[in-house]
Amino acid sequence: MRLTRLLAAAALLLAPTLVPPAFAQNAEVREPGLVPYVVKDYAIEKSLTGKPGDAAKGRQWAITGGQGNCVICHKMPIPEVAFRIGNVGPDLSEVGGRLTPAEIRMRIVNSKLLNEETIMPAYYRVSGLTRVAPAFANKPMLSAEQVEDLVAYLSTLK
Template structure:
């Protein structure tokens, strides 16, 4: 159970989101990455200009060192034996709740939707903290991998 201060912060954040109205479009450019536009908590256009491959996206969802979604989220992937799957929201039917554009933003940079999330930004290279020198300046996922994950997660209905 959250304490009063935490509960108050969550209530204030929820009120801000509910009363903010549509957000202005914001173009995001980072070195070496495809630019994209965030509008209304979504990125409408695929980073690659074309849809991803859901079968590949399913692969990234269970690949350690890539998407590895199953470490925090429940997904309909029964062959994965070890998974925590209860830290983040259940993604079993995420394609029924969120559009592909909303899913895309949550993969690219979930902090734009919820600044308190512990989910990492999979398609960012700037403004990050505690990044190992070996991977500095590289996104966790390529534009193609992001689109593959979007295609897979959008198919979950």
């Protein structure tokens, strides 16, 4: 009896912190150590840091190995790394005209919310990851600031 009540209490406590299934169109996502965020209509409206990012830094993360390194899969207008540019993902040269900043943010945070099968890494996520290098255990691949810097940069691409 006591145990049942204890378990019920634990379940109640844990319930709001449970991460919703990867395929969630509308959800509030809370993960240990990460800023909570709300996904609505495949977009995250609010800045993870509460302020706009720095587009110049975002451009840098897009080409930095170990950080974003987006150019290994995406065409972007960054001539100095032309030799490293991949075409696994869609061309992002005009992504700011196609997607809103909120939609871009969701795709960087966790594009698996849109397509469970995508090979694009979920950059702001700590749970449900497989084959994580020890250096990344319990750490998202990008910080909230870096995500916002990338949102700012990609939004300039029109």
